[in-house]
Amino acid sequence: MRSDLPDELRGEFITLHKYHLSDADALKEAIATSYKYLHGWMVWAQKPPTGESILAFLAPAVEKFGAGADAHYATTLKEDGRYVGGCGLTPTVGESALEIGYWVDVRFLDRGIATQSARMLTEAAFGLESVERVEIHCDEANRRSAAVPRRLGYRLDRVESHELETPLATGRHMIWVAGRGASR
Helix, strand or coil: CCCCCCCCCEEEEEEEEEECCCHHHHHHHHHHHHHHHHHHHHHHHHHCCHHHHHHHHHHHHCCCCCCCCCCEEEEEECCCEEEEEEEEEEEECCCEEEEEEEEHHHCCCCCHHHHHHHHHHHHHCCCCCCCCEEEEECCCCCCCHHHHHHHHCEEEEEEEEECCCCCCCCCCCEEEEEECCCCC
């Protein structure tokens, strides 16, 4: 992935900004509040957050943003800047492709935040000349997460068996795909 992704993306009611070390407290608080929910689905949430674990994520996220590595964004409400989740693009799904990941603080679920985040990241990804495909992966049982690519017009490309990594996982990953120029 190239480093020419924008540091900030503005949506209708949220803003995505490249993480800063100053996001540490808000990130830790949101994960701690949402831990029981996140633990069920997110591999990275198998232990409660600590100051050390937050900095272990933030330091490289800030330093290596998009420069051949992941591009992680803090998700905040446009109206007051409140931290409500995180999202990002990762170059883990092959040549000319990026994967989108997202999570939302449980206090802000069902408000369209994940959908708007994924829409903004899809547009940013296709703003890079080298990207031809964007994917969203989620466990087959994670209906809330699967609703996001469905709403955005991604197509379900396949379902693959996957190692069980979280308590609520079925071991079957849905792979949703959008291609450059496809209607979303």
